[in-house]
Amino acid sequence: MKAWIAFWSIFWKDIKTYYVKPPNISWGIIFPFAWALMFFIRSGSALDIRSLVPGVVAMSILFGTTSLLAVTITFEKRQKTFDRLLLAPISFELLMLGKTSGAVLFGVLNAFVPIAIGAAFAGLSGTAWLPLILGVVFIAISSTFLGLFIAVSVVEVFEAQTFSNFFRFPMVFLCGLFFPIERLPMFLQPLSYILPLTYGVDILHATVTHTHRLPLWLDFIVLLLFCITLFLLSLRNVKRKWIL
Amino acid sequence: MTDASAPAIQVIGLTKLYDKTKAVDEISFEVRRGEIFGLLGPNGAGKTTTINLLTGLARPSSGSIGIFGASYSDDLRTGQHLMGVVPSENNLYEELDGFENLCFCASLYGMPRVEREKRARELLELVGLDSAGKKKFVAYSRGMQRRLTIAAGIIHNPPILFLDEPTTGIDVASARQIRQMIRQLNEQNGTTVFLTTHYIEEAERLCERVAFIVEGRIVRIDSVESLVQDVHGRHIMQFSFDGAYPNPCEELQIEFQHVKCEAVSSGVVRIVSPEKIDITPFIKYFESKGIEVTEARKIQPSLEDVFVRVTGLAAEEMKREKEGKSK
Numbered sequence: 053m054k055a056w057i058a059f060w061s062i063f064w065k066d067i068k069t070y071y072v073k074p075p076n077i078s079w080g081i082i083f084p085f086a087w088a089l090m091f092f093i094r095s096g097s098a099l100d101i102r103s104l105v106p107g108v109v110a111m112s113i114l115f116g117t118t119s120l121l122a123v124t125i126t127f128e129k130r131q132k133t134f135d136r137l138l139l140a141p142i143s144f145e146l147l148m149l150g151k152t153s154g155a156v157l158f159g160v161l162n163a164f165v166p167i168a169i170g171a172a173f174a175g176l177s178g179t180a181w182l183p184l185i186l187g188v189v190f191i192a193i194s195s196t197f198l199g200l201f202i203a204v205s206v207v208e209v210f211e212a213q214t215f216s217n218f219f220r221f222p223m224v225f226l227c228g229l230f231f232p233i234e235r236l237p238m239f240l241q242p243l244s245y246i247l248p249l250t251y252g253v254d255i256l257h258a259t260v261t262h263t264h265r266l267p268l269w270l271d272f273i274v275l276l277l278f279c280i281t282l283f284l285l286s287l288r289n290v291k292r293k294w295i296l
Numbered sequence: 297m298t299d300a301s302a303p304a305i306q307v308i309g310l311t312k313l314y315d316k317t318k319a320v321d322e323i324s325f326e327v328r329r330g331e332i333f334g335l336l337g338p339n340g341a342g343k344t345t346t347i348n349l350l351t352g353l354a355r356p357s358s359g360s361i362g363i364f365g366a367s368y369s370d371d372l373r374t375g376q377h378l379m380g381v382v383p384s385e386n387n388l389y390e391e392l393d394g395f396e397n398l399c400f401c402a403s404l405y406g407m408p409r410v411e412r413e414k415r416a417r418e419l420l421e422l423v424g425l426d427s428a429g430k431k432k433f434v435a436y437s438r439g440m441q442r443r444l445t446i447a448a449g450i451i452h453n454p455p456i457l458f459l460d461e462p463t464t465g466i467d468v469a470s471a472r473q474i475r476q477m478i479r480q481l482n483e484q485n486g487t488t489v490f491l492t493t494h495y496i497e498e499a500e501r502l503c504e505r506v507a508f509i510v511e512g513r514i515v516r517i518d519s520v521e522s523l524v525q526d527v528h529g530r531h532i533m534q535f536s537f538d539g540a541y542p543n544p545c546e547e548l549q550i551e552f553q554h555v556k557c558e559a560v561s562s563g564v565v566r567i568v569s570p571e572k573i574d575i576t577p578f579i580k581y582f583e584s585k586g587i588e589v590t591e592a593r594k595i596q597p598s599l600e601d602v603f604v605r606v607t608g609l610a611a612e613e614m615k616r617e618k619e620g621k622s623k
Binding site: 054055057060061068069131132135137138142143295 | 351353355377379383389391400405448
């Protein structure tokens with residue numbers, strides 16, 4: 053019970069201190085519009101909103117969670133406020149879950165901006181809503197844990213942003229959002245399958261446009277494995293690097 | 297799993313290696329229940345590393361740590377509820393106000409809402425910040441920030457309080473208030489206090505026992521009374537002159553073999569003798585060397601003299617170096 057009080061406090065403190073700040077809220081709204089516009093310009097013709105939704109949702113979550121988490125964790129470590137959390141008598145697991153839950157929620161809410169726009173303009177009838185919501189949550193968790201892994205691997209905030217881009221941009225191009233994986237050069241195709249976003253995008257395609265490569269259950273299992281692995285790796289890094 | 301007769305803190309052969317450098321080198325000591333214990337040393341001596349090791353923010357390379365008789369060498373997290381920690385840097389949340397900061401810190405120890413809000417109000421009053429409770433931490437003065445950081449350290453009424461340089465870089469009034477608070481906590485609540493400081497007079501006023509740490513090793517540990525007793529019966533004269541002159545101790549030592557010369561800082565030397573010191577020959581000597589003496593005064597032996605004697609370090613220089621760093 054006591055540990056959960058700490059968990060909720062860390063969660064709400066982060067929401068209040070970082071996530072509901074005007075720049076982040078505007079980011080959450082403007083970013084999906086910007087991506088949608090980019091896709092529209094790229095298509096050069098009539099816009100198929102339904103086909104845009106998976107891509108914009110995936111990128112909104114990926115960029116939203118990794119950017120914010122990299123900043124919040126690295127910034128707190130730099131300010132030494134993270135030491136205060138490390139001195140609290142709660143388990144590392146719960147501490148890191150408390151620290152990442154705000155980013156997961158932010159990612160999920162970010163995702164529902166393009167979904168709401170899609171629903172308003174294209175109706176999105178025939179969408180499998182339950183797997184879509186579950187998929188969004190899974191993508192948000194895996195992206196957040198990727199952000200956590202990056203944040204605990206660096207020292208400075210700018211390093212976190214640079215390191216994030218090292219993962220994010222190749223991921224966006226290789227996960228099947230812009231080009232179908234089958235059309236990628238042969239040597240790049242195996243890389244696609246070691247990226248969590250590939251499986252998340254496949255879930256989004258399956259639920260919104262009904263075009264997917266892998267069975268849904270497999271996408272979910274692989275994403276779950278990515279979440280567990282990234283979380284455990286991050287915990288290991290916190291213990292090794294931050295408790296010297 | 298605590299032993300009622302065991303010391304509050306027991307450290308045996310504690311060592312911390314960073315690469316091949318020994319930041320802390322096989323230190324052993326005990327802190328008794330309810331005492332104020334001071335760890336004194338210059339910058340880089342290993343004071344903060346020692347606190348980090350004792351609080352779980354660093355992992356020992358070897359050695360053991362006992363808290364109230366229970367061993368926590370492998371994982372200090374299970375003993376962290378027994379400790380309050382006030383780091384040398386004020387590490388509260390700039391965006392939160394004083395009241396919110398304290399409530400947040402209390403929640404980390406599992407305090408329910410009503411209890412933590414009550415405790416936060418009590419502590420704001422205790423540290424004299426009740427009227428500034430709704431002000432953001434970032435808007436506090438350095439002294440106010442320090443007081444709030446201390447309040448955050450004692451939010452859960454810990455039986456042991458670790459304070460790393462509690463009064464460094466703050467104004468005299470705040471420093472005095474903090475010292476009073478530490479004394480009050482110790483006397484009224486029986487809190488065991490472990491503090492590091494470079495202000496030797498602060499340690500002398502507050503601590504019952506002190507340890508001197510130099511280059512990761514504890515070179516002396518005793519009660520303040522016993523340490524000062526060591527230098528009683530010694531006569532000390534302090535000469536001040538323009539710091540541009542090179543340290544005259546070496547030459548003085550040759551000239552006056554029956555006394556001991558100690559350089560306190562650039563431009564200040566002390567002559568120590570078991571017998572009463574006649575200053576006339578010294579003044580004449582300085583005149584003959586063209587050194588203009590600006591002040592000559594008799595010094596009462598203090599903990600600072602013991603520190604200088606034991607460590608060979610100039611206490612004043614250590615203080616200036618630290619204050620310069622904290623600004």
